[in-house]
Amino acid sequence: MTQWIKQRISEFSWRKFAVSSVGLLTLMGILSFVIYEVTKISVTVEVENELTTVYTHASTVGEVLEERGIDVNVHDYIEPSENTALAEAMNIVYIPAQEVIVNVENDERTVWTIASTVQELMDELGIEVTEYDVIEPSLNENIVGNMQVNYQSAFPIILFSDGEEKEVWTTSTTVADFLERENIVLGELDRVEPSMEDVLESETEVNVVRVEKVTDVVEESVDFATVTRNDSSIERGSEKVLQSGKEGKIKKHYEVIFENDEEVSRELVKEEIVSESEDRIVAVGTKDPAPTVSRGSNVPAGEWMTFNATAYTAYCNGCSGTTYTGINLRENPDAKVIAVDPNVIPLGSRVEIDGWGTYLAADIGGAIKGKKIDIFIPDRDRVMRFGRQNVRIRIVD
Template sequence: MKKLFSNAFSGKRLIMSIVSMILLVGVVSAAAYELTKTSVTLVINGEEMTLKTHAKTVDELMLENDILVGEHDFIEPSLDSRLTNDLNVAWIPAKLVYLTNNGEKLPVWTTSHTIQELITELNLEVGEHDKIQPSFETALVEDMQITYESAFAVTLYSDGEEKEVWTTSTTVADFLEAEDIILGELDRVEPSQGEIVKANTNINIVRVQKVTDVVEEGINFATVTRNDNSLTRGTEREVQSGQKGKVAKHYEVILENGKEVSRELVKTETIQESKDRIVAVGTKQIVQPVSRGGTPGDWVTFSSTAYTAYCNGCSGVTSTGLNLRTNPDKNVVAVDPNVIPLGSIIEIRYNGRILGQYRAADTGGAIQGRKIDIFMPERSDALRWGRKNVQVRIVK
């Protein structure tokens, strides 16, 4: 029994020794396994982590850590690089964003972190007037929509000024809104608001105003004649002086950029009525047409002077209503109607030379008896004439 117990105890010690040996071999093996691992630093989007691995290449390291490297991702060193102790492996997964460049939408794979980095990565030059949204500082995220519009120069004519404006607007309406240009109710823009804006387009703002202009104008009076049998036939007498009237004409005026382009009469308002000039015309028959001037056909000596339509106190209108200012070519004389009837045609002779035929169409306070006053258009001619004795005869 004692021997049996001794044999059993010896067997247990052998088993324990074997187990201990196995454990020792395992520990030694494990230690040896760990000692044979490579120590590397994996940097993912800037975050570092230290790893020990038996992987031989970067590709094996990534697969060992369940990381699938896409074709657009950033990996350094390359996937086929062999691992060495203290190696840094950097991985930045690419993001898919969408860039609309001047209206053309493009998918872009990028490892940039911000829009500013993406612009640099794409070698896209953004000028100070160009527009990009979102802003440069915005962090990129998957499926982000980015819009870039390059600016171009147009010429703006507005409120009397011409200037160059850089814009990214696509239509004239967009341009007006971007430049805070407000059109009045009547204002317009050329080209129209729906037109496309391109480089070197001329945009003209036309400021339109509608105003009322009131213009006062005179109205000429009419001359009314009335028969008067108390006056000798061929004579006239002013019964009532004429007076001009006055009207106010209201015009609707359209101004474009301060210049008048149209004018329309919308209302006429009478301010003062005109007053007719009334002239009495003699109808009394003359038995002796010439009382002291001889019979028709006889030459009679008269004293003559000369006058113009613009002498002091002259109206330019004869007593018979002839306007000498508008008819300066008329041969007219002023006579004494009791000697030469008004309306008669006379001939005047001076120093044996016939000066011409004249109509007796005017009278004068100083023209009495055998006196005549000859109308001359030019004042200088009238002054040179002075006073002369002439021969006169009635033609008809």
């Protein structure tokens, strides 16, 4: 009996001890878990604008990101840096970089960026985009991996077109491309300076020349010719108009070129006769006059007398150019000759005209009668200005 009791006491003691050991281990495990959890620090992780609160035993920023399964690239943005020791309530910002192909002025390169929009990317690259520049995609487009961004900066061009001068900002490389972008259409004859293939640079002057070709028809008068015929029935020195002259008409067709509304060339391409001219026919007397008083004129030699004077040229209407005494005035324009009435001043006389000098009485005229003389002057304009005036003359010999 006593032995049985001792055995039971012994079994109870071992069971109690076993139960106490299991409880102690459990308690220690719970305590360890609690202590582990309680000793974690709290940090905030911001990934692409998304905030997450993290409790961790990590010692550095890099370890926290590794716990989050974030594979950090050398181009990524991390604040604070990866090797920064953690502290309670620390805020960690992580922005993954993206690879973007950027083509700036036809210079293509690959860049890594943390920009969220094309505008931010341009800011990162130090490129100021103006309203005239060309950029694709647009500035407010979101950045995605392997995106291609094309940028061309605009420059000023001086444009002369259709009577206007203005400054135009463009990204065109050639004159042809510039005109197309500005919706400037050239006509068949129009041209542009410089040529269409020329490369544009800042401040290049582009001149659009509008060319127009027109036909201009002008009606002009055609002078009639004067034809002289010798007539033995008319006294020498007199003449008679047998047929009045009549002007003809002719149409001239010109090809006229205008550049920017200004005439630059005119070429005669055709003539068309509207009406023929008719010659003026003049009969010139060849009949010798009745014998005249020679040297015994009624004008005393050496005595000053007043005569009425006119002037004529060798090319007056009906004039042959040769004097009554045979002097060719067209071949001798400097000859000092006057026409006289041979009944008053004998032909061949040397006559002094006050203020004009000495002249030879070598010609006659149908209207030169009495105390009249006609002075030969080779210049038609001087003849016209001379008109009719009184002069003092005397016969020298």
